[in-house]
Amino acid sequence: MYFTDRGIEELAQRRGEEEVTFEWLSEQLRTFVDLNPDFEVPVERLATWLARLDDEDD
Numbered sequence: 001m002y003f004t005d006r007g008i009e010e011l012a013q014r015r016g017e018e019e020v021t022f023e024w025l026s027e028q029l030r031t032f033v034d035l036n037p038d039f040e041v042p043v044e045r046l047a048t049w050l051a052r053l054d055d056e057d058d
Contacts, residue, residue, distance in 0.1 A: 022050075 029047060033040050 026047070029043050033043050
């Protein structure tokens with residue numbers, strides 16, 4: 001189990017029943033990076049990965 005699994009599990013437990021848009025998620029990621037600029041690169045990688053999930057080239 002990775003350390004991040006705890007946060008992911010908490011997210012699923014607290015908000016697992018909610019529906020969100022990618023527009024909302026994008027705004028939350030921007031806010032997070034504004035408050036935590038050291039995480040800019042990992043957030044960028046996550047966002048890019050999510051955006052390209054359906055790409056057959058990757």
